[in-house]
């Protein structure tokens with residue numbers, strides 16, 4: 001297998017009200033692991049969502065690669081300000097943006113405020129990273145306030161499963177970019193996905209129970 005091109009497949013769970021768009025990189029196909037939803041955890045299941053993902057690493061001859069070390073990165077690419085309103089037609093708590101999507105101000109993603117980065121002039125970097133990992137992911141010291149970097153290893157079937165984790169209130173209000181890359185047999189494979197953080201369907205479908213994040217955690221101002 002020396003010199004073989006390694007392909008990395010990043011697959012998302014079917015998530016309640018999320019949408020995955022923008023797929024890029026190698027290889028040509030995405031495996032959707034159907035039937036799963038965001039998992040709720042924390043006090044009364046209301047603190048965090050865990051969005052299930054899997055990565056598959058295969059060699060060019062289609063063989064699963066066991067023990068491949070995968071570097072994962074998640075960064076919050078944009079955020080939205082606004083409030084939720086009950087959509088009488090579709091019957092769910094939709095978001096009604098007042099500003100945004102607003103781009104991440106940390107252009108070089110080093111986690112610190114550098115000259116010219118504070119676009120809205122409030123003295124701090126917005127939005128900071130709102131998503132991390134759980135599962136068998138080891139968070140590395142390359143992580144900073146804007147990027148979470150983790151490491152995970154594939155099993156004998158070539159898969160590594162993990163969760164993207166975030167506070168419930170951020171659902172629908174932030175977009176993240178998730179990247180998986182691995183170096184095996186001297187070659188590199190990587191894949192990225194950008195998606196709005198999903199929420200659990202059950203949390204936005206009851207008119208008399210507005211969800212956490214009824215007002216965006218980033219506020220409801222008229223500008224970014």
Ligand SMILES: [Ca+2]
Pocket residue numbers: 106107108109110111112113114117
């Ligand atoms: Ca910076």
Ligand SMILES: [Ca+2]
Pocket residue numbers: 105118119120121122123124125126
């Ligand atoms: Ca700012």
